[in-house]
Amino acid sequence: MAGLVLTAAIGLAACSAPAEDHTTPGAPSPESGALPVTIEHNYGSTTISKPVTRVAAMGVGDADTLLALGFRPVAAAPFGSPANVRTPWNEKLLGSDEPVALPEASQQFGNEIAKALSTDPDLVTAIGAAPTKEQYAKLAAAVPTITRPANHPDWQVPWDVQATEIGRAVGRPGAVAAKIGETSKHVAGLAAAHPELKDKTAVAVTASPDGTISIYGPGDGREQILASYGLHFPDGLKSAVTSGFYGSIAPENIGLLNQADVVVVLDWQGANDQIRKNSAWTAQPFVTGGRTVYLDQEVGTAMGVPTVLSIPWIADQSIGRIATAAGRAG
Numbered sequence: 001m002a003g004l005v006l007t008a009a010i011g012l013a014a015c016s017a018p019a020e021d022h023t024t025p026g027a028p029s030p031e032s033g034a035l036p037v038t039i040e041h042n043y044g045s046t047t048i049s050k051p052v053t054r055v056a057a058m059g060v061g062d063a064d065t066l067l068a069l070g071f072r073p074v075a076a077a078p079f080g081s082p083a084n085v086r087t088p089w090n091e092k093l094l095g096s097d098e099p100v101a102l103p104e105a106s107q108q109f110g111n112e113i114a115k116a117l118s119t120d121p122d123l124v125t126a127i128g129a130a131p132t133k134e135q136y137a138k139l140a141a142a143v144p145t146i147t148r149p150a151n152h153p154d155w156q157v158p159w160d161v162q163a164t165e166i167g168r169a170v171g172r173p174g175a176v177a178a179k180i181g182e183t184s185k186h187v188a189g190l191a192a193a194h195p196e197l198k199d200k201t202a203v204a205v206t207a208s209p210d211g212t213i214s215i216y217g218p219g220d221g222r223e224q225i226l227a228s229y230g231l232h233f234p235d236g237l238k239s240a241v242t243s244g245f246y247g248s249i250a251p252e253n254i255g256l257l258n259q260a261d262v263v264v265v266l267d268w269q270g271a272n273d274q275i276r277k278n279s280a281w282t283a284q285p286f287v288t289g290g291r292t293v294y295l296d297q298e299v300g301t302a303m304g305v306p307t308v309l310s311i312p313w314i315a316d317q318s319i320g321r322i323a324t325a326a327g328r329a330g
Contacts, residue, residue, distance in 0.1 A: 027053040028070040030171025039169050042150040043136045048123065048169055055170065056121035056143075058105050058112065059128030061159070064307035065166040066125075067093040068179050074119035077105035077112075077129065079310075080301045089302070089313035110135050117142055123169060127162045128305060130154035156219035156245050159306040160184075179308050186312040187228045187319075194229075194323035202231040202262040202322065204303065207275035211251035217241030222303040225311065226264065229319055231326070234259045251280065258285050261329035262322055263292045266300030290328045293321050 029051060036049040056075040057063035063076035067090050076085045076099040083103030086094055100119050102112040109131045116124060117139070124145040131139070131147060139145040146169050148157045160180045167176025191197055204222035206214045216222045218233045218241075227233075236259040241247040249256055257263050263286045265272055272294045275281050286292055295303075299317050302310045 027051075027072070028170075028172060028175070031174050034168070034171035034173055037168050037171065039146045039165060040149065041147045041165075043133055043140075043147055046140070046144050046146050046169075048144050048171070052123040052170055054119065054121045055123045055125060056102075056116040056119055057099075058102055058109070058116055058124055058126040058131075058139075059162070060106055061128040061162060061305040061307045061310075062125040062166060063099065064090055064309040065163045065176065065179075066170070068163075068308045069167060069170060069172045069175055071170060072097050073099045074121055075100040075102055075116045077102045079305060080298065087302070087310070088298070089307075089309045093309070105129050113138055125166050125169065127157055127165055153219065153244060159221070159224060159308070159311065163308050176308075183308045183311050184228075187315045190315050190319045191229050194319065194326075196327035197230045197319075197323050200231055200261040200326045200329055201234040201259070202226045202229075202264060202326070203234060203237055203257065203260040204264045204266060205249075205257070206266045206268050206300070207271040207278075207281075208248070209271075209274070211278070213249040213251075213254060213257070214246055215240050215249055216246050217244075220245040220304070221306045222264075222266065222300075225303045225306055225314055225318075226322075228311070229315075229322060231262065231322075254280055254284060260286065261291060262286075262325045264318075264322060265292060265294045266303065267295065267297040268300065269297070272296075291325045293318070293325050295321075 036047055038045050038047045054074045055066055055071055057066055057073040058077055060077045063073045066073045078085045078101050079087060083101050085099055085101050100115060102116060104111045106129060109129055121143055124139050124143055126145060126147045136145060136147055149161060163176050163180055167173050204216045204226060208214060223233055240249055281287060295318055299314060302314050
């Protein structure tokens with residue numbers, strides 16, 4: 001995975017110091033008949049036979065599902081830079097708790113294994129990550145560990161699938177289904193209030209210092225968010241997605257983005273300010289016609305890893321502006 005794109009998606013930084021205590025008093029009891037459960041994944045299967053209370057969330061976004069279900073993860077892979085587990089959408093559920101941060105879990109997963117295991121977990125979730133087979137084996141030898149479903153590529157697990165697998169693993173399949181429904185209903189209600197979104201296309205991009213444009217494909221979390229608003233990825237841009245979930249557009253080909261009704265530009269370290277100074281960019285019809293939406297780094301980073309908690313927050317921050325731009329597409 002290219003360094004620029006992955007960094008923009010996750011935003012890594014130095015890890016925070018472990019808190020002194022990571023007990024999880026009051027962890028929810030499993031639902032009747034929910035355990036034992038066997039979770040199939042890309043490295044085989046994992047059976048969870050007894051209730052879990054101490055979960056190390058090594059996958060980015062995994063901790064949000066646990067928090068939504070009433071669990072307090074003992075370790076968590078953070079979203080952004082600086083490496084802060086606490087976000088606007090999960091801070092109320094975290095309360096005063098400070099899970100051990102695992103900031104290298106996306107790019108350098110192996111570096112965080114010892115730290116995660118030091119929190120004495122009885123389950124490790126690594127669905128929002130890409131551990132190697134050897135790294136998985138090291139974890140699984142110590143504690144039950146689940147990874148992504150085999151039918152979804154690394155970094156392209158739909159948010160509801162990610163949540164469902166974690167909910168099943170902790171014995172709360174009914175609760176997680178309800179939370180998924182609640183999240184979807186919130187977004188659907190906002191989208192219904194903006195009929196101008198219907199049958200429109202949109203693409204999410206990030207500007208690079210060298211003038212190229214990173215474009216995120218239909219399997220990426222950012223496009224999952226736009227799809228939940230009723231927007232579609234432009235067919236004519238699919239060939240630009242060359243590296244799984246993303247690709248790049250050379251500076252001289254920026255005009256290709258005119259195939260989208262709406263261009264959503266996600267900031268990364270001041271990239272949005274820089275692209276606004278690019279005359280080749282500002283002359284494009286999608287800019288002059290008001291069909292461009294600039295979102296700040298916090299929203300853009302959250303869009304890279306949508307979860308049951310972040311999705312409603314993202315929608316509240318963005319859907320109105322995106323709908324306004326879509327309305328200008330005619």
